[in-house]
Amino acid sequence: MATAQTPGRHGPLTGVRVVELAGIGPGPFAAMLLADLGADVVRVDRPGGAGLGIDPARDVTNRNKRSVVLDLKSPEGRAGVLDLAARADVLIEGYRPGVAERLGVGPEDCHARNPRLVYGRMTGWGQDGPLAPRAGHDIAYIAVTGALGMIGARDRPPAVPANLLGDYAGGSLYLVVGVLAALHHARESGAGQVVDAAIVDGAAHLGAMIHGMLAAGAWQDRRGVNLLDGGCPYYGTYETADGAYMAVGALERRFYDEFAALLGLPSDLADAHADLARWDELREAVAARFKSRTRDEWTAVxxxxxxxxxPVLSLREAPHHPHLAARGTFTDHGGITQPAPAPRFSATPTAVRTGPALPGAHAAEVARDWDLPAGA
Incomplete structure (x- = not known):
């Protein structure tokens, strides 16, 4: 594993100032992505913390950031946020629609102080629509977009993919793409704007290719029967002799032929690659072969x-995979093993510069560096 580099601002977003109004899940992760890329991210924590039940010193989504504590329900707290927004390039918030406006830190309030500000809004349902004011979590957002219904075996309930698909792929990543696009526009035009990043929109957009396949008749609208959803016997996971698993993705014929030979499939079954009527037979044969050896033995094969x-690895196993270790995909910082910043840049490298920002730990230096009014 690589060792995190010493603190110091660097990365392609060096010089970009971001205000993050503290929340949970996709908002903090989006702000972490910007911080990893070198942005100066100031997280505005609320008095008493976010109530997540996690030690702030181990919340790696707050790495590479600085923190101040402001009570947004007080006039002083509101003024403090507006002072930060006046000096920022980007503001990110994840409240339900209308909450930021009621607190006096909505887009109109902030743009009155800084017309160039990119105002990023992270929600599950979006800023409008009948469900906009309702509560929700990742699993509900991906459920209504069709994404959840595609995942899992055909004879089992949909499989729950942690909260990676909705919160982080459909939410955080789309918010960051939107913020960076709006930031480019602001620098070209001098005008900021609001970025409405809804997890339902992002999660639906992730399925663009599948919708095209569905329209072309190349995808069935039910799970576990298609080429890429586990329906195909040479694209899925198989249990090994020691109760672990191997992942197979031998889609192209030349890769499949090598897979079949190394697995030791009989020649008559190896030719079942393109015969959908024999897929169940092929799946049983592949499963039986994988059950004959351990995961490590098959990995060596x-x-x-x-x-x-x-091999299908656990979170604790993954950092020790030889390829990931060679690339430094994971890093250690402050005694915490965590994913290193991604992607990688040839001219503006990134790093884990600092550990998780503790609430309020940087009030004095932020006031100095951002030239905030005395008493802010």
Whole structure:
């Protein structure tokens, strides 16, 4: 594993100032992505914390940030946020629609102080629509977009993919793309704007290719029967002799042929690749072969091949995978093993510069560096 570099601002977003109004889930992760890229992110924590039940010193989504504590329900807290917004390039908030406006820190309030500000809004349902004021979590957002219904075996309930698909892929990543696009526009035009990043929109957009396949008749609108959803016997996971799993993605014929040979499939079954009527038979044979050896044994069989087979690792195992270790995909900082910033840049490298920002720990230095009014 790589060792995190010493503190110091660097990265392609060096010089960009971001205000993050503290929340949970996709908002903080989006702000972390910007911070990882070198932006100066100031997180505005609320008195008493976010109530997540996690030690702030271990919340890696707050790495590379600084923190101040402001009570947005007080006139002083509101004024403090507006002073920050006046000096920022970007503001991110994740409240339900209308909450920021009621607190006096909505888009109109902030743009009155800084017309160039990019105001990023992270919600599940979006700023409008019948469900906009309702509560929700990742699983509900991906449920209504069709994404959840695609995941899992055909004879089982939909599989729950943690909160990666909705919160972070459909939410955080789309918010960051939107913020960076709006930031480019602001620098070209001098005008800021509001970025309405709804998890339902992002999660639906992730399925663009599948919708195209559905329209072309190349995808069935039910799970576990398609090429990429586990319906295909050479694109899925298989249990090994020790109760672990291997992942197989041998889609192209040349990769499949290598997979079949290394797995030891009989020649008559190897030719069942393109015969959908024999897929169940092929799946049973593949499963039986994988059950004959341990995960480590199969890993050794398939390494250095183009069979597109890999071991299924746990979170604690992943940092020790030889390829990830060689690339420094994970890093250690402050005693916490965590993913290193991604992607990588040839001219403006990124790093974990500082650990999780503790609430209020940087009030004095933020006031100095951002030239805030005395007493702010």
């Amino acid at each position: 398939f390494e250095d091949s183009d069979a597109c087979v890999a």
